[in-house]
Amino acid sequence: MTDEELAGLAETLASAAGLTRPTALRRLAGGRNNRVFHVSMEDGSCVVLKLYHSDPRDPRDRLGAEWSFLNYVWERGVRNVPRPLTRDKARHAALYDFVPGRKIAADEIDAAVVAKAADFVIAINGEPCQPERLAPGSEACFSMADHLATVDRRVARLDGIDEHAPFAAEAASLVANRLHPLWQRASSAISEGAKAEGIALDASIASVCVSPSDFGFHNALLDEAGRAGFIDFEYAGRDDPAKLVCDFFCQPEVPVPPAAFDAFVAAIAGPLGLVRDDLWRCRTLLPAYRLKWVCIILNEFLPIGASRRAFADEGDRAIRAQQQIDNARRQLDLVATQL
Structure with missing residues (x-):
């Protein structure tokens, strides 16, 4: 995915989540199976964009598992996890609140x-x-x-x-x-x-x-x-x-x-x-x-x-x-x- 495509995806997801426009993306280190980006927003807030690895040889739905888990625990008042904001299943991508630390x-x-x-x-x-x-x-x-x-x-x-x-x-x-x-x-x-x-x-x-x-x-x-x-x-x-x-x-x-x-x-x-x-x-x-x-x-x-x-x-x-x-x-x- 090119930088331009990545910026477009971030903007589309931010709009779907009712957020302000993204102004900058920065790759975060550490993910072994996915690509994760810190996204700075126009209003000064920040979120996380996560791109999930997908391969026909591995049928596991990583996006679906994480999305379901976070919604489940968020419903039960667990707040020391990312809040799920929106996702694009076709492009194996999701937007989450940023967890500081x-x-x-x-x-x-x-x-x-x-x-x-x-x-x-x-x-x-x-x-x-x-x-x-x-x-x-x-x-x-x-x-x-x-x-x-x-x-x-x-x-x-x-x-x-x-x-x-x-x-x-x-x-x-x-x-x-x-x-x-x-x-x-x-x-x-x-x-x-x-x-x-x-x-x-x-x-x-x-x-x-x-x-x-x-x-x-x-x-x-x-x-x-x-x-x-x-x-x-x-x-x-x-x-x-x-x-x-x-x-x-x-x-x-x-x-x-x-x-x-x-x-x-x-x-x-x-x-x-x-x-x-x-x-x-x-x-x-x-x-x-x-x-x-x-x-x-x-x-x-x-x-x-x-x-x-x-x-x-x-x-x-x-x-x-x-x-x-x-x-x-x-x-x-x-x-x-x-x-």
């Missing part, structure tokens, strides 16, 4: 900051709590078998690494010699643990929640008063609360200290109505989700993953690829110590 650094993650995340999970599941009003989140899981199958699919997909990608041979070796063996060990341990607990792998889970899905401090902001805001809900929907917990503690970009696990789970357990089996899944599935995040990191080496990253970041693919190899190694080292 700065990115959170890993060394800032303490008990108080983790408590803000727990408060957010509780708030989005506030009354009336109707997760059935939302579509399933991306890769939603409603049984133990679903969790195992999700990671299985991601691991198997990495057998199709693009041989023309930078460092492709290194990535393929990492998948064959480290990821596959670790996943076999983790999957077996989880299945045996479920059997010991008397939990059938195909049994439906007891609890379903409203989930941001890709939840973590990589998608959070702190304003000047220390209030936390949360952004990027393109994978949100209804899901297993254990998956929410595991993603929160396994996302590698701004890692949450493992020591915070018990306090976080305890904080959300009562308000979300979690029962014993839910709490067991939260802990037992952690190695599986660490390996799932390794797969996500290595998406850089799959054609569709590279296409999505290139849409959001036009930088040097070789640099991205080397960074992802290093990130994947660190995560695999961590999982190896836990099995």
Whole structure:
């Protein structure tokens, strides 16, 4: 999309939302799958224009998921998220209120900051709590078998690494010699643990929640008063609360200290109505989700993953690829110590 087309889209959406005319657009850093712009308005206010990656090989409706989630939580009085203003489904674009704040650094993650995340999970599941009003989140899981199958699919997909990608041979070796063996060990341990607990792998889970899905401090902001805001809900929907917990503690970009696990789970357990089996899944599935995040990191080496990253970041693919190899190694080292 040219600068002129982008400015025209911003003006069209601003008009549809009843806003004044845009005067300037500035690309915001950080989006891995989308392009996000800060839009200055004629009246001195500002909004955010978000362009969502779309590819026929990936049927997920990122715009639809984020739009539905934000309208749902906004109706329930949650205000530390972007307010949805208007969208253009045909052009995979939406306009949102601007959420002020700065990115959170890993060394800032303490008990108080983790408590803000727990408060957010509780708030989005506030009354009336109707997760059935939302579509399933991306890769939603409603049984133990679903969790195992999700990671299985991601691991198997990495057998199709693009041989023309930078460092492709290194990535393929990492998948064959480290990821596959670790996943076999983790999957077996989880299945045996479920059997010991008397939990059938195909049994439906007891609890379903409203989930941001890709939840973590990589998608959070702190304003000047220390209030936390949360952004990027393109994978949100209804899901297993254990998956929410595991993603929160396994996302590698701004890692949450493992020591915070018990306090976080305890904080959300009562308000979300979690029962014993839910709490067991939260802990037992952690190695599986660490390996799932390794797969996500290595998406850089799959054609569709590279296409999505290139849409959001036009930088040097070789640099991205080397960074992802290093990130994947660190995560695999961590999982190896836990099995």
